[in-house]
Amino acid sequence: MIVLAHSKDETGIWYGIGFTNYLSNKVPDLSTIRNKKIFGRKIESSIEEDGFSKGLDVVFVDDSLFNDNPSKLKFIGRLNLDPKEVKLGSQQATSDYNDLISAFSYGTEKRLTPPDHYKQHLTKLDSFRPDEYFNLIDYLIDKK
Secondary structure (H helix, E strand, C coil): CEEEEEEEECCEEEEEEECECCCCCCCCCHHHHHCCEEEEEEEECCCCCCCEEEEEEEEEEECHHHHHCCCCCCCCCCCCECCCCCCEEEEEEECCHHHHHHHHHHHHHHCCCCCCCHHHHHHHHHHCCCEEEEEHHHHECCCC
């Protein structure tokens, strides 16, 4: 998981978590994570040259989730994200660890098949599936 955003409201601090395609139970190092892919989607846009923008999918989690699950969630380091590149796509919120894991599992499963074309969002409506992976390194300031 990568923290992509954060916000604070009357209930506390919320961290916008983006999931990568790292599937091992071993704690990774930063060089491994930086070369992985991150959950996202293409969003149709008339102002972008390509006709779409890339949004990174996030689950906003309450900061208590980290305090309540110290053996399951560990900080391994910092990757400097380019704020000009990071745009949010799908957004959810939870304060439950099992919901967080379910969101990861569900998102990983949905990305086993190719996504629908970004322009099909109007014709497919409820069956539209834009979920895909993007290279995390493309969102980093230091791409080396």
